[in-house]
Amino acid sequence: MTKSRDDHDPGRRNFLKGVGIAGAGAAIADHLWVEAEAAEKPPTSETLSGTVKVILDVNGQQRSVQVEPRTTLLNALRNHLEPALTGPKLVCDVGTCGACTVLLDGKPAYSCLVFAVDATNKKITTVEGLGSPDNPNAVQAAFVEHDALMCGFCTPGFVTTISAYLKKNPTPTLAEVREACKGNFCRCGTYPRVFEAALAAAKGSQA
Amino acid sequence: MQQQPQPQPSPSPKPKKKIRVPRVVNGVEQMVEIEVDENAGPGWGANDKHTLLNHKITRVDGPLKVTGVARYTYDQRLPGMLYGCILRCPYGHARVTKIDTEAASRIPGVKAIVQAPLTELRFAGAPVAAVAATTPEIAGDALRAIKVTYEVLPHVVHAPAAIKPDAPKVVAEESNLQEKAKNGDLQKAEAAFANADAIVEAEYISQRLHHACLETHGMVVDYRGGDSATIYASTQGTFTIPGDAAKELGLEQSKVVSSVEHMGGGFGSKFGIGTEGMFACRLSKETKSPVKLMLTRYDEFVMAGNRSGSWQKLKAGAKNDGTIVALTARQYRLGGIGQGSQAGQPYIYRMGDTYREVYALHTNEDSSIAMRAPGHPQASFAVESLVDELAYKIKMDPVEFRKKNLRDEVYHRQLDRGSREIGWSRRNPIAGGNPGPLKRGMGCAVGTWGGGGNNQCKVDVTISRDGSVLVAVGTQDLGTGTRTYTRAIVAEELGLGIKDVKEQIGNSTLGAANPSGGSTTAPSLSPSVKDAAIKARMLVAERVAPLLGNAKPEEIVFAGGNVSAKGQSLSWKQAAAALPAAGITSHGEWRADLQARGVHGVCFAEVEVDVETGHIRPVKMVHIQDGGLPLNRLTMESQINGGMIQSLGMALYEGRVMDAQLGMQLNPGFGDYKLPGSLEMPEMVPIIDDDDKREAVIGIAEGCIIPAVGALVNAVFNATGVRVRELPITPDKILIGLMT
Numbered sequence: 001m002t003k004s005r006d007d008h009d010p011g012r013r014n015f016l017k018g019v020g021i022a023g024a025g026a027a028i029a030d031h032l033w034v035e036a037e038a039a040e041k042p043p044t045s046e047t048l049s050g051t052v053k054v055i056l057d058v059n060g061q062q063r064s065v066q067v068e069p070r071t072t073l074l075n076a077l078r079n080h081l082e083p084a085l086t087g088p089k090l091v092c093d094v095g096t097c098g099a100c101t102v103l104l105d106g107k108p109a110y111s112c113l114v115f116a117v118d119a120t121n122k123k124i125t126t127v128e129g130l131g132s133p134d135n136p137n138a139v140q141a142a143f144v145e146h147d148a149l150m151c152g153f154c155t156p157g158f159v160t161t162i163s164a165y166l167k168k169n170p171t172p173t174l175a176e177v178r179e180a181c182k183g184n185f186c187r188c189g190t191y192p193r194v195f196e197a198a199l200a201a202a203k204g205s206q207a
Numbered sequence: 208m209q210q211q212p213q214p215q216p217s218p219s220p221k222p223k224k225k226i227r228v229p230r231v232v233n234g235v236e237q238m239v240e241i242e243v244d245e246n247a248g249p250g251w252g253a254n255d256k257h258t259l260l261n262h263k264i265t266r267v268d269g270p271l272k273v274t275g276v277a278r279y280t281y282d283q284r285l286p287g288m289l290y291g292c293i294l295r296c297p298y299g300h301a302r303v304t305k306i307d308t309e310a311a312s313r314i315p316g317v318k319a320i321v322q323a324p325l326t327e328l329r330f331a332g333a334p335v336a337a338v339a340a341t342t343p344e345i346a347g348d349a350l351r352a353i354k355v356t357y358e359v360l361p362h363v364v365h366a367p368a369a370i371k372p373d374a375p376k377v378v379a380e381e382s383n384l385q386e387k388a389k390n391g392d393l394q395k396a397e398a399a400f401a402n403a404d405a406i407v408e409a410e411y412i413s414q415r416l417h418h419a420c421l422e423t424h425g426m427v428v429d430y431r432g433g434d435s436a437t438i439y440a441s442t443q444g445t446f447t448i449p450g451d452a453a454k455e456l457g458l459e460q461s462k463v464v465s466s467v468e469h470m471g472g473g474f475g476s477k478f479g480i481g482t483e484g485m486f487a488c489r490l491s492k493e494t495k496s497p498v499k500l501m502l503t504r505y506d507e508f509v510m511a512g513n514r515s516g517s518w519q520k521l522k523a524g525a526k527n528d529g530t531i532v533a534l535t536a537r538q539y540r541l542g543g544i545g546q547g548s549q550a551g552q553p554y555i556y557r558m559g560d561t562y563r564e565v566y567a568l569h570t571n572e573d574s575s576i577a578m579r580a581p582g583h584p585q586a587s588f589a590v591e592s593l594v595d596e597l598a599y600k601i602k603m604d605p606v607e608f609r610k611k612n613l614r615d616e617v618y619h620r621q622l623d624r625g626s627r628e629i630g631w632s633r634r635n636p637i638a639g640g641n642p643g644p645l646k647r648g649m650g651c652a653v654g655t656w657g658g659g660g661n662n663q664c665k666v667d668v669t670i671s672r673d674g675s676v677l678v679a680v681g682t683q684d685l686g687t688g689t690r691t692y693t694r695a696i697v698a699e700e701l702g703l704g705i706k707d708v709k710e711q712i713g714n715s716t717l718g719a720a721n722p723s724g725g726s727t728t729a730p731s732l733s734p735s736v737k738d739a740a741i742k743a744r745m746l747v748a749e750r751v752a753p754l755l756g757n758a759k760p761e762e763i764v765f766a767g768g769n770v771s772a773k774g775q776s777l778s779w780k781q782a783a784a785a786l787p788a789a790g791i792t793s794h795g796e797w798r799a800d801l802q803a804r805g806v807h808g809v810c811f812a813e814v815e816v817d818v819e820t821g822h823i824r825p826v827k828m829v830h831i832q833d834g835g836l837p838l839n840r841l842t843m844e845s846q847i848n849g850g851m852i853q854s855l856g857m858a859l860y861e862g863r864v865m866d867a868q869l870g871m872q873l874n875p876g877f878g879d880y881k882l883p884g885s886l887e888m889p890e891m892v893p894i895i896d897d898d899d900k901r902e903a904v905i906g907i908a909e910g911c912i913i914p915a916v917g918a919l920v921n922a923v924f925n926a927t928g929v930r931v932r933e934l935p936i937t938p939d940k941i942l943i944g945l946m947t
Contacts, residue, residue, distance in 0.1 A: 070344060079284065079342065086282035087275020089471070091421045092504045096877035099421060126275060133270035144269035147841045150849060151686030152272030153421035153471030159273055178885045185882050187419050187472055188686050189849030192891045 054116050058085065059129030069117050074100045076116035077126065087127035087156045091185075098184030101157040102126050108164050110183075127156035130163050138201040139163045148197035150188035157184045162198045172202055222246065226799055228661040231724035233478050235548070235577050241662055243799040249741060251801060251902045254836050258766075259699040260692070263841040267691045267705065268469065268684070277469045280441040281501050283427040289318055289339040291490050291500030292346045293483065294353055295509060296328040296335050299362030299571040299870020300375065303328065303335060303355060311338065311352035316345040319493045320353070321486060327360075329377060329544045330573045331871035332509025337486035339498050362571040362870040366518055366541050369570045377544060377569040384568050387540070390551065391562035399533035399560040403524025405600040411521065411589035412933040413916075414862035415541065416514035417507075418578055419882060422471020424511045425501030426484050428452070428491035435462040436491075440484070441501075443473040444722025445681045449715050451480040455488035467683045467713040474853075475577035476512045478722055508875035512576030513863060515548045516541030517585035518568070523558060525597045529611035531556065536563040540582075545574025548582035554590040555655055556612045571870055572863075577724060579850075580656060580909035584857060584916050591652040591917025592932060595924065599638060605921065606631060606651060618653050620898060621809040621831045625651060628829040628892055629811035639928025644819045647826065650921025651811045654913025658834065658906035659804030660730030662797035665718035668697055668736075668743040671790040674783035676701065678739070679711040682720035682732055687908060688842030689728060693736050695839065700740035701747075702765035703779060718794075726906025729838060730802035733904045739795025746791040751782045803903035806910040807896075808832040810851065812918040813889075816926045818945055821938025823859055823923060825889035828915060833899035834907035840895060843907060847893035850911030856883045858919035862935050 051066045054076065065080040074093075077085045088111050091099035095113040102111045103125035131137035139162050142148070149155040158181055165172070165180040172180065177198045186194070222245035229236040254261055271277040296303075308320045319339045328335070335355055340346035361375035368374055369383045377383050400406060422441050426448075430436035436456055440448045448465035456463065470477075480488070487500035502511055518539040525531045531553075540547025546567050553561055598608035606626055610619050626632075634649040635641050641648075666680040678697045684690045690710050698708045711717060721731045748760035751770055755763060758772035770782040783790075813826040828851045837843045860881040864873045874880045916934070924930050929944030 068342070068344060071342075075343065078282070079290075084282075084284050085275070086278065086284075089279075089421070090281065090501075091423075092877050094504070094876060094878065097421070127273075128275045131274055133274050133276055136270060136274060140270075140273040143273045144265050147266065147269075147845050149266070149269060149272050149686075150688075150842075150845055151421065151472040152268070152277060152469065153279065155272050156275045178888065181885045185421070185877060185884060187421050187474075187853075187882065188845075189852035190845065191852065191883075191885055191888045192848055193845060194885075195888075 052117060054120055056119060056124055058124045059126060065116065067116050071116050072112050073114040073116045073119045074111035085126050085128055089153055089156060098161065099154050099157040101160045103160060103164055106164060108161050127160050137163060138205050139166065142197040142201035146193045146197040146200060148190050148193040150190055154184060154186040158194055166202050170202055170205060174199065229657055229659055229725055229727055230661050231722050231727055233577065235581060236725040247798040247800050251836055254900060254902060257699060259695045259705060261837050261840060264691055264695055264705060264839045265841065266688060267694055279422055279469045279471050280425065280427060280439045281422050283439045283499065285429055285497040288497040288499055289341060289494060290343040290346050291337055291339045291487055291498050292343065292350060293334050293486060293506060294336040294350045296333040297331060298357055298359050299331045299364055300360040301328050301357040302360065304358050305356040306336060307354040311349040314345060314349050314352060316341040317349045319490050321489045321493065330571050332573055334482050334510060337490060339490040339494055364570050364572055364865040364870050365867055366539065366568050366570060369568055377571055384566055386566055388565040393562040396533045396535050396560040396562040400524045402532045404527040405597060406524040407593060407596040407600060408522040409932055411519045411592055413517045413585045413588055414934050415516045416578065416857055416861050417863065417880060418474040418476040420472035420474060420476060423502040423504065423507045424477060424481055424483050426487050427497060427499040428487045429497040430456055430491040432495040434458060438463060438465045440465055440467055441470045441477060442467055443477045443683060443685055443724060445683050445713055445715050446719060447479045447722050452484065452488055455485055456492050465715040470683060470685055473685050474579045475581060475724060505875050509872055510573050512574065514578035515575035517549050519589040521552060521589060521593050523593055523597060525601055527601050529603050529608050531612050532559040534558040534561040538563060538565045539568040541568055542575035543570055543572030547575050550582045550586035552586060552590060554586040555653060556590060556594060557614055579912045583913045587652060587654055587913050588916045588920060588934065592920055595921045596930065617807040617833065618809065621807060621896060624831050625809045625811040625829055629813055629827060634925065638925050645815050645817055646926045647813060647815045648922045648926025649811065649813045650918045650925055651809060652914035652917030654808045654910055656726060656806050656910040657804050658726040658730060658806045658910060660727055660734065660802045661721060663719055663721035664732045664735035664797055666735040666739040666795040667718055667792055668739040669790055669792045670743055670747060670783060670786060672783055672786050672788060674780045676708045677711060678708060678736060679717045680720050681715055681717035682712050683723060684712060685723050687846065688839055691842065692733060692838035696733055696736045697740045700744055702767060726909045729906050730904045731797060733838060734798040734801035735795040737801055738798055739793050742793035742795060743791065746793055747782060750785045751777060754785060801903060803835050803901050803905050806834050806905055806907055808910045808914055810914040810918040812922040814919065814922040814926055816923060816941060818927060821941035823936065825855060825887060827890040829892040829894065830911055830915065831894040831896050832907055832911050833896035835899060835901040835903040835905040837895050838904060843895055844893040846908055847911045848891050851891055851915045852883050853912055854915030857934060858916045859935050
C-alpha cells in the first residue's frame with residue numbers, strides 16, 4: 001500500500017485524495033457502525049485467533065515479532081518488538097499527522113498505514129536508527145541547536161522525513177523544505193524552527 | 208579547618224506581608240492570599256548581567272527527543288501490560304438502558320470490561336464502558352462486540368437553537384441559558400452613546416477549538432495487586448494524579464507514585480486523572496495487571512475537552528477624537544455541558560461607561576475546559592474587531608486609535624515597535640483599496656495576562672563530594688523548557704556550565720510543585736530553584752572559606768567553574784572535595800520578590816487575500832512580548848511562535864463542526880479538523896521586549912496566544928474590506944462578504 005507514494009512525500013494529501021468519500025464519511029460511519037454491529041453475530045474465536053511470525057529488518061538488525069496479520073508496522077514496533085522501538089509515535093493512527101513516519105528502503109512512510117506483514121522485505125529505519133543522543137545525525141543536531149522542538153511528540157516524524165528528504169535533495173530551498181514536511185503536523189508551533197533546522201542541516205552537510 | 212559555630216542570637220521573627228497569588232485548579236486561576244517574607248534575600252540582578260539565564264540555551268532534553276529515546280507515557284510498556292479503550296455513546300443525548308458484555312467477554316484476550324455509572328449521557332462521545340485486552344486490536348474487537356441499548360433523548364448542539372425557549376433541555380428542568388454576571392450601569396452606558404460620533408453594533412462568534420495535543424490523554428496504571436501503584440501519566444500536574452488514582456485503586460495516597468518523565472502537549476487540557484484515568488485504574492484493579500489506556504484520536508476530539516466557544520453581542524461608541532465613550536455587551540459562553548469561559552468586556556481597553564451581561568449557554572457537547580489563556584482569545588478577538596471597526600468608522604489610524612484608549616504606556620511602546628517591524632507605513636488605510644486580485648492588508652491587536660506564581664514548589668539541590676550537582680523537584684516539563692531553566696538557574700548560581708548540573712523532575716516522590724496552568728510554572732518554580740541554589744552556594748562557601756583565607760562566605764565568588772576569594776581560587780572539584788562525605792543538600796522555598804505578575808503583548812499580522820478564491824495567505828506575523836527576566840531566550844521565542852501559530856489556527860482554519868440532526872461532531876480527526884501546517888506558515892518574528900527591566904520571572908505562555916487572532920482578523924479586513932465576525936475565516940466567508 002505504500003507503492004504509489006512519490007519519493008519524498010509521505011503524502012497526507014495524496015493519501016486523502018485516495019480515500020475520498022470514505023474518509024469524509026468516517027464520522028458518520030462510526031455512528032452507524034454501533035447499531036449495525038450490535039445486530040450481527042458476535043465475532044467467533046476463529047476469526048480472531050492466529051498470529052504469524054514476522055521478521056523485520058529494523059535499523060540494520062533482523063528482529064522477529066509474533067503478530068496478528070492486521071497489526072500495523074507501528075504497533076508491531078511499539079507493542080510487540082522486544083525491546084520496543086517507541087521513537088515513531090502513535091498520534092492519529094489513520095495517516096493524517098506524520099508522527100509515526102519511518103523509512104522503508106530509505107523512503108518515508110506512515111507506519112500506521114503499513115501492515116507489519118507487508119514490511120518484511122524492506123529495510124526499516126526508525127528515528128533511533130538515524131542517530132543517538134551522543135552521535136546525532138546532522139538533522140537531529142540542528143533540531144536541538146535551533147530549538148525545532150517543544151513537547152517533542154511530533155519531532156521523530158519531522159526528523160525522519162527531513163533526514164530522508166535531504167538525502168534526495170541536499171540543497172533545498174525554504175519552499176522545498178515546507179513542501180517536504182507538509183505531511184507532518186506539529187501542535188506546539190515549531191514549524192519556523194523546523195525549517196531553520198532543516199536548512200542549517202543541509203548547509204552543514206555541504207560544508 | 209573546622210570553625211566553632213558562632214553563638215546565634217535568637218532570631219527575631221522576620222517581617223511578613225500578605226499578598227494575593229494565583230493558584231490553578233483544573234487549569235483555571237483562582238486568587239488566594241498568602242504571607243511572605245518582607246526581606247527574602249539576594250535577587251536575580253540586572254537582566255543583562257546573567258551568564259546563562261537570558262541567553263539562548265539549547266534544551267537539555269533535546270538530544271533525547273530528537274533521537275526517539277525520550278520515553279513518554281504513551282511509550283511505556285510493562286511486563287504483562289494490558290491495553291484499555293473506551294466505548295462511547297453515539298447519541299447527543301441518551302440514557303443507557305442495558306449493556307450486554309457477554310459476547311465481548313468471550314473474545315480470547317479480553318481480560319476485563321467495566322461500565323460507567325448508568326447516568327444520563329449528555330453528549331455524543333460520553334463514555335459508556337471500557338475494556339482491557341492483551342492487544343489494542345483485540346480491545347477494539349471487544350468494544351464492537353458490546354451491545355448497548357439506548358433510550359435516545361432530544362438533543363441540541365448549536366447555540367442559536369439552544370437559546371430558543373422550546374429547545375430540548377440539556378439538563379431536564381433547567382434552562383439552557385444561565386445568567387452568570389451583570390456588571391456596570393446600563394442606563395449610564397446607554398445615555399453615554401449620545402456623546403458618540405460613531406457607533407458600531409455587531410455580533411462576534413468564536414468557535415469550539417480542540418487542544419489537539421499530539422500525545423492523547425491517558426495513563427499507564429502499574430498495579431499488580433498489593434498496596435502500592437505507579438501511575439505514568441500524560442499530565443500537566445504530577446501532583447494532581449496520586450490522590451484521585453489512590454481513591455480509584457483503594458490505596459493510600461502515599462503508596463501511589465506518579466511519573467511524568469516527558470509529556471506530549473497539554474495546553475490546559477491535562478489535569479487530574481480524568482475519565483480515562485478512572486477507567487484505567489478500575490481495569491488495573493480488576494485484573495491486577497498494568498493497564499495502558501491512551502485515548503484514540505477520535506476519543507480525544509469528542510471527549511477530552513475543548514476551548515469554550517463564544518457569542519458576543521457588542522455595541523460601542525466613539526468620538527471623532529478617538530475616545531471610546533460607551534460599551535454594552537451581552538456575552539454568551541458556549542461550553543457545551545460545562546460552564547465555558549470568556550473574559551469580561553471591555554477587554555483591556557478603556558471604554559467610558561460600560562455594562563455587560565454574561566451567560567452560560569448550554570448545548571449537548573462535551574464540557575469545554577481550560578485552554579491556553581482560558582477565555583482571553585475569545586474576548587480579545589471580539590473587542591479587537593470592535594475597536595478596529597470603530598477606528599475605520601471615524602477614519603483614524605487603528606494604531607493611534609488603540610493608543611488613545613489604552614492607559615498602559617507599555618502598549619504604546621510595543622505598538623510603536625510592532626509598527627516598525629511589520630512596516631505599518633506600507634499599509635493602505637483604505638480597506639480593500641489595493642489593486643489587483645491579490646490584496647494585502649495589515650492588522651494589530653494587544654493582549655494581557657497575569658503570569659505570577661505561588662508558593663507551592665519545594666526544591667532540593669544536592670552537591671556531592673565529586674562535584675556533581677543535582678536539582679530535584681516533582682514539576683513537569685510540557686515542552687516549555689522547564690527542565691532546561693531549572694538546571695540553568697542552579698548552574699548560573701554556582702558559576703558552572705549547563706552540563707555540570709543534572710535535574711530530576713516529573714515524579715511525585717520529589718519536592719512538591721504546582722500544576723502547569725495559567726503561566727504559573729516558571730514564576731512558581733524558578734524562585735524556589737533560585738532559593739535552593741543560593742542556599743547551596745552558601746553551604747559550599749562556608750565549607751571552603753577556610754581554604755580561601757577565611758573569607759566571609761558572602762564574599763566568595765562562584766564563576767567560570769571556579770570558587771574564589773582573597774586572590775585565591777579553587778576549581779569546582781577542589782571546592783566540592785571540602786564537603787562532608789554525604790555532600791550537602793539545600794532546600795528552596797518560593798520567594799515572592801523573585802517573580803512578578805502582569806504581561807503585555809502586541810501582535811501585528813500581514814495577509815494576502817485572493818479575492819477571486821477567498822484564499823488567505825498569512826505573509827508575516829510579529830509578536831512582541833514582555834515577561835520580566837527571560838529565563839531562556841531560545842525557548843521563550845519558541846513559545847511566542849507557538850502562540851502565534853495556534854492563533855493562526857483559531858483565526859483561519861480550525862473549528863469543531865457539529866451535525867444538528869445526529870448531534871455529533873463531523874470532523875473528529877486531523878483529516879477534517881484543519882490544524883495549521885507547514886504550507887500555511889508566514890514569516891514569523893518573535894520579539895522579546897527587553898525594555899521591560901523587571902528583575903523578576905513572569906510566565907508568558909498564555910500572554911503570547913492572545914492578540915494574534917485579532918491581528919489576523921483585522922488584517923483580512925484591511926486587505927479586503929470584508930469584516931468576518933465568525934471564526935474561522937474560511938474562503939467562503941470572504942467570497943460571501945465580497946458579494947454582499
